[in-house]
Amino acid sequence: MPLKAVHFGAGNIGRGFVGSVLHNAGYEVVFADVSAPLIDALAASTSYRVREVGAAAKTSTVDNYRAINSATHEADVIAEIATADIVTTAVGPNVLRFVAPLISAALSRRDPARKPLAVMACENAINATDLLRAACVEAIDDPSHLDRAVFANTAVDRIVPGQSETSGLDVTVEAFFEWAIEKPPFGADAPVIPDAHFVDDLAPYIERKLFTVNTGHAATAYHGFLAGAGSIAEAIGMPAVRAEVVAVLEETKQLLVAKHEFAPDVQQEYIETNLLRFANEELTDTVERVGRQPLRKLSRNERLVGPAAELAERGLAADGLVRAMGAALRFDVPDDEQSVEMVKLLQSTAAPDFVTRVTGLRAEHPLFAAVVAQVHRAQTT
Numbered sequence: 001m002p003l004k005a006v007h008f009g010a011g012n013i014g015r016g017f018v019g020s021v022l023h024n025a026g027y028e029v030v031f032a033d034v035s036a037p038l039i040d041a042l043a044a045s046t047s048y049r050v051r052e053v054g055a056a057a058k059t060s061t062v063d064n065y066r067a068i069n070s071a072t073h074e075a076d077v078i079a080e081i082a083t084a085d086i087v088t089t090a091v092g093p094n095v096l097r098f099v100a101p102l103i104s105a106a107l108s109r110r111d112p113a114r115k116p117l118a119v120m121a122c123e124n125a126i127n128a129t130d131l132l133r134a135a136c137v138e139a140i141d142d143p144s145h146l147d148r149a150v151f152a153n154t155a156v157d158r159i160v161p162g163q164s165e166t167s168g169l170d171v172t173v174e175a176f177f178e179w180a181i182e183k184p185p186f187g188a189d190a191p192v193i194p195d196a197h198f199v200d201d202l203a204p205y206i207e208r209k210l211f212t213v214n215t216g217h218a219a220t221a222y223h224g225f226l227a228g229a230g231s232i233a234e235a236i237g238m239p240a241v242r243a244e245v246v247a248v249l250e251e252t253k254q255l256l257v258a259k260h261e262f263a264p265d266v267q268q269e270y271i272e273t274n275l276l277r278f279a280n281e282e283l284t285d286t287v288e289r290v291g292r293q294p295l296r297k298l299s300r301n302e303r304l305v306g307p308a309a310e311l312a313e314r315g316l317a318a319d320g321l322v323r324a325m326g327a328a329l330r331f332d333v334p335d336d337e338q339s340v341e342m343v344k345l346l347q348s349t350a351a352p353d354f355v356t357r358v359t360g361l362r363a364e365h366p367l368f369a370a371v372v373a374q375v376h377r378a379q380t381t
Helices: 012-024 036-043 074-082 093-109 128-139 143-148 203-227 232-236 239-260 264-278 287-291 305-313 319-328 337-348 351-359 368-380
Strands: 004-008 028-033 048-053 058-062 065-069 086-089 117-121 149-151 154-157 171-174 178-182 197-199
Touching: 004 012, 004 074, 012 028, 012 048, 012 058, 012 086, 012 171, 012 178, 028 036, 028 074, 036 065, 065 074, 074 093, 086 093, 093 117, 093 128, 093 143, 117 128, 128 143, 128 149, 143 149, 154 203, 178 203, 203 232, 203 239, 203 264, 203 287, 203 305, 203 319, 232 239, 232 264, 232 287, 239 264, 239 305, 239 319, 305 319, 319 368, 337 351, 337 368, 351 368
Parallel strands: 004 028, 004 086, 028 065, 048 171, 086 117, 117 149, 178 197
Antiparallel strands: 048 058, 154 178
């Protein structure tokens, strides 16, 4: 029987990363998305190209896919999931709660004799699949039907920049990528995805990626924005910006080495690799795109506050991370909804209240005073 994967999120990451990897693994991919123009374009096409830039550059073709509008054709999506082998997402952590009811409905209809459905959320968030499973628990009529699926957390890493308006469905991505999937939920029967690797303990991989790639990317974007850079590559090429990013990554390195026992030289090599990735001029990513949604990126378990809080709790310095938070507070981009909201909050909220509301930190936390100082500075300059 042919293998089938249903993937929620047909955007650039969905097409250029997850969908491409699943296609290369031999799956028919059914893209589900609420964007009618995107789904219509995919449904009318037979293939698209993924152009990898950087080391080992190449162009490949993705075909054998279908596309369904998950807003207007929910029943069709549910039917596809009910007979799928894999369900993946690349929709953003906040959208998972809208995907969950469709998965839950499909599990209720799924033949219990089938191999359990592999469900994996491929999001830039720690344990995103756990969030998806919790939402499925709330949505499902019979909790026993959850046994018809295996929920596994993943760590995904590939830079997919904003695309040219003339690129159509084709996607430009960096050649480097990593997809780590926790193995224990599957036992001895993990799905076959040759370009992914299954690990016994995913937590170190998730945090290494989030606190190196995403933290470094965000620091580059926010400091680069203040320095007047247009692209990430331009920003990291500015000595002052690079120095701030290196300071941030040295701090997260200390945390990752202390917490997960990564060898210092191995983590340093990973840092150097990522600095080269940021400098790739063929990835024409803008500081505004990478810095968007600053309120989410300043939240408690995200890429800046998360590692800084843990460092402070361990009695370790987080000065570079705190400065990156200060830069994020000055990310004033009228086209970004969260940026606009953040500016209004800064204008209307006392600094201590702002810190607790946005970052989740409270007055007794050892990082609280330093972040309050950054908010005061953003409010008065």
